Amino acid sequence: MVDATHRAGGVIPPAEVPELELYHPKSWWTTYVFSQDAKVIAIQYAGTAMAIGLVALMLSWLIRLQLGFPGTFDFITPDAYYQFVTMHGMIMVIYLLTALFLGGFGNYLIPLMVGARDMVFPYANMLSYWIYLLAVLVLVASFFVPGGPTGAGWTLYPPQALLNGTPGGQELGIILMLVSLILFIIGFTMGGLNYVVTVLQGRTRGMTLMRMPLTVWGIFTATVMALLAFPALFVACVMMLFDRVLGTSFFMPALVEMGELTSHGGGSPILFQHLFWFFGHPEVYIVALPAFGIVSDLISTHARKNIFGYRMMVWAIVIIGALSFVVWAHHMYVSGMHPLFGFFFATTTLIIAVPTAIKVYNWILTLWRGDIHLTLPMLFALAFIVTFLNGGLTGLFLGNVVVDVPLSDTMFVVAHFHMVMGVAPILVIFGAIYHWYPKITGRMLNQQLGLFHFWVTFVGAYAIFFPMHYLGLVGAPRRYPELGGTAFIPESVADLNAFISITAFVVGFAQLVFLFNLIWSLRYGKEAGPNPWRATTLEWQTPTTPPPHGNWGDERPVVYRWAYDYSVPGAPQDFIPQNDPWPDKPLTRPA
Amino acid sequence: MTVALVLVLVVVGSILFHILSPWWWTPLASNWGYIDDTIIITFWITGAVFTAVVLFMAWCVLRYRHREGVRAAYQPENKKLETWLTIGTAVGVAAMLAPGLYVWAHFITVPDGAAEVEVVGQQWQWNFRLPGEDGKLGRSDARLVSFENPLGIDPDDPAGQDDLVIEAADLHLPVDKPVKMVLRSIDVLHDFYVPEFRAKMDMVPGMVTYFWLTPTRTGTFEILCAELCGVSHGFMRGTLMVDTEQDYRAWLQGQSTFAQLSGSRQTGMVEEAGQ
Ligand code: HEM
Numbered sequence A: 001m002v003d004a005t006h007r008a009g010g011v012i013p014p015a016e017v018p019e020l021e022l023y024h025p026k027s028w029w030t031t032y033v034f035s036q037d038a039k040v041i042a043i044q045y046a047g048t049a050m051a052i053g054l055v056a057l058m059l060s061w062l063i064r065l066q067l068g069f070p071g072t073f074d075f076i077t078p079d080a081y082y083q084f085v086t087m088h089g090m091i092m093v094i095y096l097l098t099a100l101f102l103g104g105f106g107n108y109l110i111p112l113m114v115g116a117r118d119m120v121f122p123y124a125n126m127l128s129y130w131i132y133l134l135a136v137l138v139l140v141a142s143f144f145v146p147g148g149p150t151g152a153g154w155t156l157y158p159p160q161a162l163l164n165g166t167p168g169g170q171e172l173g174i175i176l177m178l179v180s181l182i183l184f185i186i187g188f189t190m191g192g193l194n195y196v197v198t199v200l201q202g203r204t205r206g207m208t209l210m211r212m213p214l215t216v217w218g219i220f221t222a223t224v225m226a227l228l229a230f231p232a233l234f235v236a237c238v239m240m241l242f243d244r245v246l247g248t249s250f251f252m253p254a255l256v257e258m259g260e261l262t263s264h265g266g267g268s269p270i271l272f273q274h275l276f277w278f279f280g281h282p283e284v285y286i287v288a289l290p291a292f293g294i295v296s297d298l299i300s301t302h303a304r305k306n307i308f309g310y311r312m313m314v315w316a317i318v319i320i321g322a323l324s325f326v327v328w329a330h331h332m333y334v335s336g337m338h339p340l341f342g343f344f345f346a347t348t349t350l351i352i353a354v355p356t357a358i359k360v361y362n363w364i365l366t367l368w369r370g371d372i373h374l375t376l377p378m379l380f381a382l383a384f385i386v387t388f389l390n391g392g393l394t395g396l397f398l399g400n401v402v403v404d405v406p407l408s409d410t411m412f413v414v415a416h417f418h419m420v421m422g423v424a425p426i427l428v429i430f431g432a433i434y435h436w437y438p439k440i441t442g443r444m445l446n447q448q449l450g451l452f453h454f455w456v457t458f459v460g461a462y463a464i465f466f467p468m469h470y471l472g473l474v475g476a477p478r479r480y481p482e483l484g485g486t487a488f489i490p491e492s493v494a495d496l497n498a499f500i501s502i503t504a505f506v507v508g509f510a511q512l513v514f515l516f517n518l519i520w521s522l523r524y525g526k527e528a529g530p531n532p533w534r535a536t537t538l539e540w541q542t543p544t545t546p547p548p549h550g551n552w553g554d555e556r557p558v559v560y561r562w563a564y565d566y567s568v569p570g571a572p573q574d575f576i577p578q579n580d581p582w583p584d585k586p587l588t589r590p591a
Numbered sequence B: 001m002t003v004a005l006v007l008v009l010v011v012v013g014s015i016l017f018h019i020l021s022p023w024w025w026t027p028l029a030s031n032w033g034y035i036d037d038t039i040i041i042t043f044w045i046t047g048a049v050f051t052a053v054v055l056f057m058a059w060c061v062l063r064y065r066h067r068e069g070v071r072a073a074y075q076p077e078n079k080k081l082e083t084w085l086t087i088g089t090a091v092g093v094a095a096m097l098a099p100g101l102y103v104w105a106h107f108i109t110v111p112d113g114a115a116e117v118e119v120v121g122q123q124w125q126w127n128f129r130l131p132g133e134d135g136k137l138g139r140s141d142a143r144l145v146s147f148e149n150p151l152g153i154d155p156d157d158p159a160g161q162d163d164l165v166i167e168a169a170d171l172h173l174p175v176d177k178p179v180k181m182v183l184r185s186i187d188v189l190h191d192f193y194v195p196e197f198r199a200k201m202d203m204v205p206g207m208v209t210y211f212w213l214t215p216t217r218t219g220t221f222e223i224l225c226a227e228l229c230g231v232s233h234g235f236m237r238g239t240l241m242v243d244t245e246q247d248y249r250a251w252l253q254g255q256s257t258f259a260q261l262s263g264s265r266q267t268g269m270v271e272e273a274g275q
């Protein structure tokens, strides 16, 4: 490993050399397990997130078994069904997507892309991962305790979540769920502060904020949002834990549980909903903004064209981030909150559509007059635009208060949020993995397997979730283990449900092919070289691939230009790395 | 080629599915046709945007696919284009929001003459209460719920004595008369949802919520619970019948008041105890 600290008179003042020595790992344990290297932590985060995500995927199969073929599988009791749905939703949103985008991509890409050697607080960064792992283990433990995990829905609405009549309500399930969330938030905060401070303080010379790749902007803004939004969930969890364990009544009014009056009184279930969605809506964008950023870079790189309207894109990210704190109650139009709120929240919600639409336009305007290479990352980016656009447009139904009234709590909602925050960000994750895997491992992922994975996932996911909107239009409520003999629901709905289920199994299978590809290519993938996509951003300019601890060898790069100098007129090649001073000299390196 | 083709197929397939599939909303049975209209407007606008954007993308993929020797254009910004797109989007959004808010204003303004009907949710059945002769519902509180008084009606409030209590049975409404559905729960969240009415609203313990509607055709409708309320949420069904004025009167005659019910239940208890 090249060690920066040994270069006399180098970038690092000699007085600091002994301290830096301390920071380098000395043993196998500190290199690979209790590592403080953001890249190793990134892989730990990503590996754990994908492992638990696999559980969530398998839970979706169980859910679809029941919905597609109700009454066929005896082991899926209503209790079990609700537990599957709850755990599926919670794992997907928090433990997979949030952890993978911020803990995984954030850790790997932020230091490399801004030209830093590592995160600013490596020790806290390491703790962040281990606390996240603990949170996951507590979550997993809830599958094995008496009564099983909570079945309260991923929204955990009290009073139902804390009572008999809901799986895990009066058993351990809900307690473990709340404890796990509290741990997750503590762990996240340690990592999150790192990402923010590193972006603000750790950038290399020349890397101004307005030269940062949009990936960094997306992850940065999402992290700031998460740091502001998670505390609402944190206090909600603590208060709810008190209600459940100490008998307080923050969220519990006087009520009857299975015929018996409980000792609770005076609390407000709606207060919980406000706290939950004050976190929950920004959460949608905590997942979406990193995806926005990453997909912008994928499109620009693989269309060999600068991102269209960069400044507009940055401002759109920031404005969306800010506005998303004043729209939360669009999840509560029919919750019984004061009806006048509807005017305010519908207006703010539809206003967000404008900066969001600008992002979509700018992506396709980047394709326009580009030099489009249909690589796997590009294919996933295109698929993302389609699904995100689709999901964003159905958001205009649900955001427009009165239109939400018939649709809320139906399968329309399930279809909408899967398109927009399930399928769309996951497509970006795949695109991003195909894109950065060569940097992380030094090898390319297999193209044939990748194409199979792409087509099945894109077409399949669209075929699952597009028709699902129409179940909601018919009036089928969500969170029903079966629709039963309901007069207004035509028989043919059962066929549609069976079709969706079978498609879901096929799409699920394709994910196993992807996992196989990840492992297989580690050994047998084509050698990638340092910059296989001929990209401009700093992570592709490291002296060694994969980059070692410290990232940059002797000297940190100096940045001369923005991240999008593709196809610059007059340049001898169709990309100019950010750390290239051309036309003042270099740019002789082989393309 | 393939990619552009699939993108076109996604658009064409989605539109055909929309037009041809048998899955569409159930025939309306209330005054909330406005809501259906707003959904239709939204479908047109969003459908047009989806079609335009995806087709444009397909064209770009086809036209600007990588060819040897061709470079991408270098164009970081285009102020004019960006401004026009922003304005166009804002207009489209306003075209959906304006009717939406207009109808919402209707939705939350209960007309003066609306009759009150109370729905009381409980795991996992529907109960109802109608005001008696006095036209007023008596006070209620979950703390008063007991076997004799399943809805927690305050026995000390004279307004409650003549209230009609309908426990776990069908609810009837007269056709063409506006009703304010007053919603309450004695245990957890529920949501009163009749798809043909289009309207729904959560029922929250400790609170009273409401919405209003005018049933516009007679018939039998299913009541579903639309807010997760525990394991039997999916099975929490009820029946609502919209009657002609005459049938409705006849049905009303058959209902018992709170005073009658609590009297008979108490004597029933005494008799049981005496045996
Ligand atoms: C192939 C992949 C997936 C399939 C087939 C699938 C299917 C489902 C189904 C059938 C439901 C239950 C609907 C209901 O009756 O209420 C559900 C709920 C949910 N899913 Fe997925 N899902 C998938 C991936 C995802 C992803 C990637 C996310 C990440 C955002 C996600 C988030 C959720 C959430 C939040 C819920 C709601 C849980 C609740 O109601 O409490 N799902 N999913």
Ligand SMILES: [Cu+2]
Residues within 6 Å of the ligand: A280, A281, A284, A327, A328, A330, A331
């Ligand atoms: Cu939201």
Ligand SMILES: [Cu+2]
Residues within 6 Å of the ligand: B189, B190, B191, B225, B226, B227, B228, B229, B230, B232, B233, B234, B236
């Ligand atoms: Cu329910």
